[in-house]
Amino acid sequence: MSHPTLVAAVGTIVATYAFLWTLLRLTQDAKEPPLVLTTIPFLSPIMGMVKWSMDFYVHMREEHPNLPVYTLRLPGTRVYIVNSTALVVEVQRKWRTLIFPPVSARASEFAMGGSKKSLAIMRADMVTDAGFMHGFTKAIHPALSSGPALDHLSGGALKVMSELLDGITHQGGRDVKLYDWLRHNLLMATTHSVYGPSNPLQDPKNEAAWRLFHPSIMFLMLNLAPLWVFRNAIKARGVLAKAFLHYHTEGQYKDGSVYIRRWTEYFVSRGILADDIAKFHNGGLFALIANTVPTAFWMIYRVFSDDSVVRDCRDEVSKAVDEREDGRVCTINVRRINKTTCPTLLSTFQEVFRVHGMANSVRVVTEDHQLDGGRYLIKKGGLVMMPARVQHHLHDGVWGNGDVDKFDHRRFVRKDGEPSRPNPAAVFRGFGGGTTLCPGRHFATTEILVLTAMLLLRFDIVPTAGSGQWILPPTKNSSQAEAMEQPDHDINVLLCPRKEAAGKKWHVSFTTGCGDTESNTALAAEDLLE
Numbered sequence: 215m216s217h218p219t220l221v222a223a224v225g226t227i228v229a230t231y232a233f234l235w236t237l238l239r240l241t242q243d244a245k246e247p248p249l250v251l252t253t254i255p256f257l258s259p260i261m262g263m264v265k266w267s268m269d270f271y272v273h274m275r276e277e278h279p280n281l282p283v284y285t286l287r288l289p290g291t292r293v294y295i296v297n298s299t300a301l302v303v304e305v306q307r308k309w310r311t312l313i314f315p316p317v318s319a320r321a322s323e324f325a326m327g328g329s330k331k332s333l334a335i336m337r338a339d340m341v342t343d344a345g346f347m348h349g350f351t352k353a354i355h356p357a358l359s360s361g362p363a364l365d366h367l368s369g370g371a372l373k374v375m376s377e378l379l380d381g382i383t384h385q386g387g388r389d390v391k392l393y394d395w396l397r398h399n400l401l402m403a404t405t406h407s408v409y410g411p412s413n414p415l416q417d418p419k420n421e422a423a424w425r426l427f428h429p430s431i432m433f434l435m436l437n438l439a440p441l442w443v444f445r446n447a448i449k450a451r452g453v454l455a456k457a458f459l460h461y462h463t464e465g466q467y468k469d470g471s472v473y474i475r476r477w478t479e480y481f482v483s484r485g486i487l488a489d490d491i492a493k494f495h496n497g498g499l500f501a502l503i504a505n506t507v508p509t510a511f512w513m514i515y516r517v518f519s520d521d522s523v524v525r526d527c528r529d530e531v532s533k534a535v536d537e538r539e540d541g542r543v544c545t546i547n548v549r550r551i552n553k554t555t556c557p558t559l560l561s562t563f564q565e566v567f568r569v570h571g572m573a574n575s576v577r578v579v580t581e582d583h584q585l586d587g588g589r590y591l592i593k594k595g596g597l598v599m600m601p602a603r604v605q606h607h608l609h610d611g612v613w614g615n616g617d618v619d620k621f622d623h624r625r626f627v628r629k630d631g632e633p634s635r636p637n638p639a640a641v642f643r644g645f646g647g648g649t650t651l652c653p654g655r656h657f658a659t660t661e662i663l664v665l666t667a668m669l670l671l672r673f674d675i676v677p678t679a680g681s682g683q684w685i686l687p688p689t690k691n692s693s694q695a696e697a698m699e700q701p702d703h704d705i706n707v708l709l710c711p712r713k714e715a716a717g718k719k720w721h722v723s724f725t726t727g728c729g730d731t732e733s734n735t736a737l738a739a740e741d742l743l744e
């Protein structure tokens with residue numbers, strides 16, 4: 215490069231840097247939460263996110279331990295990251311000002327491809343109870359809260375899983391890739407129970423389309439690249455939407471679960487077009503299955519990779535089994551898979567969320583607003599983000615005296631005389647929190663806990679590679695659209711029927727028998743407070 219060209223290039227870089235630095239300072243109000251990562255204005259936060267992936271926010275809290283909330287400036291947007299538990303509670307309480315519906319609407323537009331007309335309906339009122347999004351949560355809630363509709367939903371999926379395990383027992387065992395096995399079979403079991411006998415996902419073409427579309431959802435939602443980059447994913451999205459359109463227009467949802475009937479009837483009642491209902495089914499499918507699969511994977515990994523956990527949990531779940539006909543008919547009573555009978559199993563499940571969970575609850579700021587009694591100004595149009603991982607890795611004894619970076623399967627077992635943890639409303643955020651607390655949490659919890667119980671009672675699980683050792687897979691490629699880490703590679707395991715379970719017939723029951731406590735599997739603070 216010639217000398218004048220070099221001078222011009224350096225000059226341009228310096229001038230651009232000075233311009234961006236000034237722009238950043240001039241557009242940042244002194245009352246906003248402290249600005250961090252400004253070395254390269256607007257780009258340093260992105261570089262940090264790429265470098266640290268899902269540990270970025272935990273890393274940032276360790277770098278700035280005294281900041282209850284801080285500002286990241288990204289091109290075109292400001293994001294306020296909340297570290298303080300008390301501020302998480304405050305943000306969730308202010309759900310009419312710091313709102314979630316724009317996030318769902320964005321997903322419906324960019325990731326699902328909804329039409330302008332339907333998006334206008336969704337966006338018409340994103341604040342009051344009469345708005346589309348709040349009405350949606352209310353419409354599906356009764357079908358997913360405790361009661362016959364939920365039992366039917368969980369029972370339908372568990373029946374499919376139980377029959378699958380019968381087949382493996384008859385075969386004398388099976389070698390599987392654990393993640394892939396769960397991905398296929400939980401998809402089949404869950405969608406069968408939700409969508410009913412005409413479940414569109416039972417067609418292998420539609421399952422393949424889902425697998426192609428699913429990994430692109432986050433990128434489509436970010437809307438940073440031209441659509442042709444995602445042409446295969448968009449084509450797959452179309453294949454699924456076509457199948458769901460048939461399901462909808464033929465009225466097949468009427469033979470499905472109460473949940474899917476209420477879901478559909480709500481969209482119809484708000485004037486959403488049939489084509490869009492079909493597209494939004496793709497989003498519903500994402501909510502239904504995307505987090506259940508990795509959560510089940512980690513649960514099975516964490517239980518079966520430690521003999522002492524297998525021993526403790528097996529002992530507990532065996533107390534939830536009723537035997538008849540001289541022990542030849544065994545019924546797992548779901549009501550007894552609870553914190554009283556199975557404290558270690560439940561604690562392991564909660565620890566899976568604490569260690570592997572990566573939910574990032576996001577809210578949009580609708581007007582300039584003061585947080586923390588006027589200490590911080592958060593500006594209209596900004597995003598407020600509450601990363602679960604930050605809360606789940608707080609030090610200072612919040613999670614007990616042990617190492618917060620270590621997986622401790624007994625961390626949540628209540629010990630006599632121990633003080634309760636501070637502020638449970640904010641610290642456990644595996645299913646998010648506040649008005650957007652996951653409505654599917656009871657369904658997913660029952661599905662995963664009872665599947666684990668069935669496996670414990672009926673099988674040993676042994677890795678078949680790496681001289682039989684369980685080796686924790688890395689997770690750095692996890693998609694951040696999900697609330698749970700995903701393993702970067704699969705694990706080969708042998709599902710080996712236990713001789714203690716041989717020759718027995720296995721069932722799952724939801725009836726509350728004499729002496730059973732009502733199911734208390736609640737993990738979210740909101741449920742614990744009920």
Ligand code: HEM
Pocket residue numbers: 318351358501502503505506509573574575576644645646647648649650651652653654655657658659697698
């Ligand atoms: C282990 C499995 C699951 C995990 C980890 C999970 C996690 C989450 C999280 C973190 C949120 C966002 C909460 C927030 O931003 O505060 C959420 C929302 C949601 N989840 Fe789940 N979920 C799971 C299973 C399910 C299932 C099975 C269903 C459906 C039956 C479901 C339906 C939904 C819906 C509809 C929302 C949006 C709520 C709203 O807009 O207010 N989820 N989930």
